[in-house]
Amino acid sequence: MTLNSAITSGTRRSGRARWADIADALRARVVAGEWKPGEAIPAESALAAHYAVALGTMRAAIEPLVTQGVLERVHGRGTFVREGLSGHGLERFFRWSGEPGRMPDSRIRSIRRVRADAVVARALELRAGSEVLRIVRHRSLEGQLILHETLSLPLKKFAVLEKQGLASIGPLLYPEYARVAGVTVHRAVDDLSFASLGTRLGVAFGLPATHPAIRVERRAFDLAGDPVEHRITWGDAHQFHYRAEVR
Amino acid sequence: MTLNSAITSGTRRSGRARWADIADALRARVVAGEWKPGEAIPAESALAAHYAVALGTMRAAIEPLVTQGVLERVHGRGTFVREGLSGHGLERFFRWSGEPGRMPDSRIRSIRRVRADAVVARALELRAGSEVLRIVRHRSLEGQLILHETLSLPLKKFAVLEKQGLASIGPLLYPEYARVAGVTVHRAVDDLSFASLGTRLGVAFGLPATHPAIRVERRAFDLAGDPVEHRITWGDAHQFHYRAEVR
């Protein structure tokens, strides 16, 4: 071994890069709640000293977490734990006749406790028959139903929501999850498909049962990667629009 | 100014970071065709010497081009200009009854020269009435039409394709563009919406004119950012499926 190798240069014990190990450690600390969403983590220099690495290595460790949306750098202020999903509501799959900026209003139709069917149990990683909180929600524009949503939430994390009055729940659900239940939604997967509304939903929309519809099935996850929401959203297929960019 | 400042440390004349300027310069050289797709660019050390910066700075300049998909790093071999779009065909929006791995076969129905309508002219940034190459293509599985495609290509870049026989065009178009016309597709934007097939397409699919369909309108761009293809693809809505991930 050369004279300087252990002093000046990186010496990797394992096959893993040091920055990758530190990135994992940081992620774990965020997941463990050591720093809450919205809070700043220690300065890069402090972290570098703590992990006994150079600044550049520390920055390399932070970078993937920024890319993954866990952390957010703000020049001159600090590095912060992100608050959660932003601006990716299911409205983005649909366009309304009016101005694109208009957001539909939200009305909770019911909140009740039900036993999860096989699909929901699988999505939420629960045993079939476990109890979940079932929320039905209508989103409308000028009195016309636009989106029909059926949500299932694991009772374990959302028990407090059941006791909460319906009126006190705001139009944006995820901030509400954070405020009331302390759950941060960090990632979601949407599966889109096509079907007819069917009789039940047809009545709700005031459209024929044969009317074409787009169905969006969403699974949402928290920072730890645990599923925290299953949601099925229906909307008029004629108002469907989505832009996908590929590279 | 401190003694060492101009020697050891970065001195930025403009407000722009040096790595950003070099990134732009590299991109321009790729676009200009100095290194062709599939070829390697000079080694990081050589480029660093050429631009008179440290290795770290040179790597920082290369990074965004890798992220944008212009370049591709291969450890131990070099840094290469990417060949183009890979594995993002429009089939990804649909699922067939059989195994998911099955690719539909491709048949060119017609290639002819037409005048661009307003939509196509706008998409390809041509004057309305300019001539384009119009290709109609069927993609089928077991004799059943699955996707109906109407492509419009700017004649200026694709004139050679017109003289080419229909039989010699392979199932994957983009490699064919590169081989025959020297056009590399680097980025594409897909706009999805819903509509009925209509009489003309209904006949092609062997379905009623009222049958629900998903319509995908694609604009494809080359490395320089110029539009090189406009494509409208139709498929059975019942076979539509798409997964979108949000973070």
Place this chain on the structure above:
DNA sequence: AAGTGGTCTAGACCACCGA
């Protein structure tokens, strides 16, 4: 063995923010 990209260091200065 030679050449390439990947990791890491120690230290300097720059740009931005808030008290």
Place this chain on the structure above:
DNA sequence: CGGTGGTCTAGACCACTTA
């Protein structure tokens, strides 16, 4: 002003690929 992230340097060693 002091603290934060952002840029940059010069140089060493590590890991992978090819010949």
